[in-house]
Amino acid sequence: MRQADIRKQWEGAAPGWAKWETTVASWIEPATTAMLAMANIVPGNRVLDLASGAGSQTLSAARKVGAQGHVVANDISETMLQHVRESARTAGLNNVSTLASAAEDLDVDSGSFDAAICRLGLMLFAEPANALAAVRRAVKPGGKVAVVVFTTPVTNAFMANPMQILLRYAGKAPPSPGQPGIFSLGAPGVIERLFTDCGYVGVEQRTLALRLRMPSAAQALELMREAFGAYRAVVSDATEPVRVAAWAEVAKMLETFETATGFEAPAEVLVAAATNPA
Numbered sequence: 015m016r017q018a019d020i021r022k023q024w025e026g027a028a029p030g031w032a033k034w035e036t037t038v039a040s041w042i043e044p045a046t047t048a049m050l051a052m053a054n055i056v057p058g059n060r061v062l063d064l065a066s067g068a069g070s071q072t073l074s075a076a077r078k079v080g081a082q083g084h085v086v087a088n089d090i091s092e093t094m095l096q097h098v099r100e101s102a103r104t105a106g107l108n109n110v111s112t113l114a115s116a117a118e119d120l121d122v123d124s125g126s127f128d129a130a131i132c133r134l135g136l137m138l139f140a141e142p143a144n145a146l147a148a149v150r151r152a153v154k155p156g157g158k159v160a161v162v163v164f165t166t167p168v169t170n171a172f173m174a175n176p177m178q179i180l181l182r183y184a185g186k187a188p189p190s191p192g193q194p195g196i197f198s199l200g201a202p203g204v205i206e207r208l209f210t211d212c213g214y215v216g217v218e219q220r221t222l223a224l225r226l227r228m229p230s231a232a233q234a235l236e237l238m239r240e241a242f243g244a245y246r247a248v249v250s251d252a253t254e255p256v257r258v259a260a261w262a263e264v265a266k267m268l269e270t271f272e273t274a275t276g277f278e279a280p281a282e283v284l285v286a287a288a289t290n291p292a
């Protein structure tokens with residue numbers, strides 16, 4: 015997919031992503047904590063947050079680096095970055111700035127960051143290797159880059175099955191290996207190879223089990239329809255009746271995760287970090 019299409023896809027999803035920011039943030043919280051720890055972020059650091067979205071992890075990093083530190087939130091969508099600026103202002107954080115660009119085209123001074131993070135973004139980039147190469151130039155030698163990606167369809171049925179349904183209705187094939195996609199970097203060995211091919215060393219990995227808990231499957235459907243840019247994009251060029259039928263089948267599928275107390279779906283992510291060698 016071309017960068018212009020990816021930008022359009024996420025500009026469309028940005029209001030939804032901001033609306034559901036708190037739900038997503040609490041769902042991913044254990045991975046966010048691990049990512050910040052594995053990036054070795056300490057007070058006073060300058061941190062680059064790639065594909066920041068509406069910025070909940072940007073704000074966590076900003077609190078960690080403190081007033082003497084700084085976090086630059088980068089995203090391909092300017093609307094996402096508006097949310098980051100608003101949230102930082104509301105939280106009283108003066109150590110956050112934003113940079114609108116594709117991560118692959120980062121234009122920052124060499125060695126100007128102590129660390130970089132990227133939560134649930136890298137697997138969706140058109141050229142993740144180009145992004146990691148650009149980040150390697152941006153991060154000081156010895157600095158860490160830590161990312162969170164989804165693992166595999168089998169361990170993320172709540173994410174994988176709806177995607178399959180939407181693809182079937184749209185008459186589209188799933189992304190072939192090497193193409194951007196929600197599970198493109200989650201299979202064993204893939205992220206390690208990507209980091210190593212981009213010249214990083216000392217790859218560390220942690221697999222974390224998460225649970226998305228929401229009041230109902232209907233709300234989970236709303237989250238997916240409004241915020242998940244990659245899902246919205248699959249049926250964006252389908253006719254209205256096809257779109258309606260596709261989302262109706264997704265709704266039924268999500269109901270299978272309903273329990274006596276609400277919607278509860280297991281998920282699994284990989285947190286991976288690597289060092290820019292000296």
Ligand SMILES: C[S@@+](CC[C@H](N)C(=O)[O-])C[C@H]1O[C@@H](n2cnc3c(N)ncnc32)[C@H](O)[C@@H]1O
Binds near residue numbers: 088089116118135
């Ligand atoms: C699934 S959201 C994750 C947002 C945020 N990191 C979070 O965890 O809440 C993916 C984000 O990646 C951004 N994105 C997609 N491709 C990008 C690229 N090539 N460069 C920078 N950002 C990109 C989208 O605009 C979107 O905000």
